[in-house]
Amino acid sequence: MTTLKICTDRTALDLDLVYRFLSEQSSWARGLPRPVFDRAVANSLCFGAYTNGGQIGFARVVTDGATFANLVDVFVLPAYRGHGYSKRLMEAVLAHPDLQGLRRFTLATGDAHGLYARFGFTAPLRPASLMERYFPEIYVYPSS
Template structure:
């Protein structure tokens, strides 16, 4: 899948992913800053990944874990700080949530600071039933 959005390309072609850009951003994130480079690489290999590109440079990313039948887990979503505020994150989420692969599946995600963004795509806060088992 490839979609043009203004001067940006959104693609699920893993060959286009810039691993260094992804690792650098995740290292700065609050949710993935303790992952090893090996774990990041394995997570990419075993997931569906979307990249956002501007003039060949990767400026965004999202990773999806799914059973392809009932649900998907959306994670590691980022837009490079220099490119935020241009609707790129919204377009990326629109591409994912309306795609043939995911639009009829239940989507799950975790966020500490972007609830307003995800609510625009019909995600709702479910603190009553969501549970987490963290690695020790």
């Protein structure tokens, strides 16, 4: 297997690549404005996955570092899928020292339930206790 490096070094991130993928190819952040992306990255724990001298994956965690984390923006570029890189990225995220001992670790996914189930993620134990404000088209059709 090709060597995969995963780290949280912000200076190593190819932010243009990550932004292009999220804003143009992802199903969840299409149309994401660059200033919003930059603010999100600045306020999150970000993981880059690298092989062959370039970035091939990304994950971002929003956390207080003590009780709660939310995993977002996880992807491996299409050309690198099917090689176990997403599993290794998830292993690195869950092993990070700042993400240990959390009471709740959440995520939302439309199509990767199998991947996340391998790492102990399940449907909410008490779904009736969860609420959200969700605006899935906010970047495509911003309010005036």
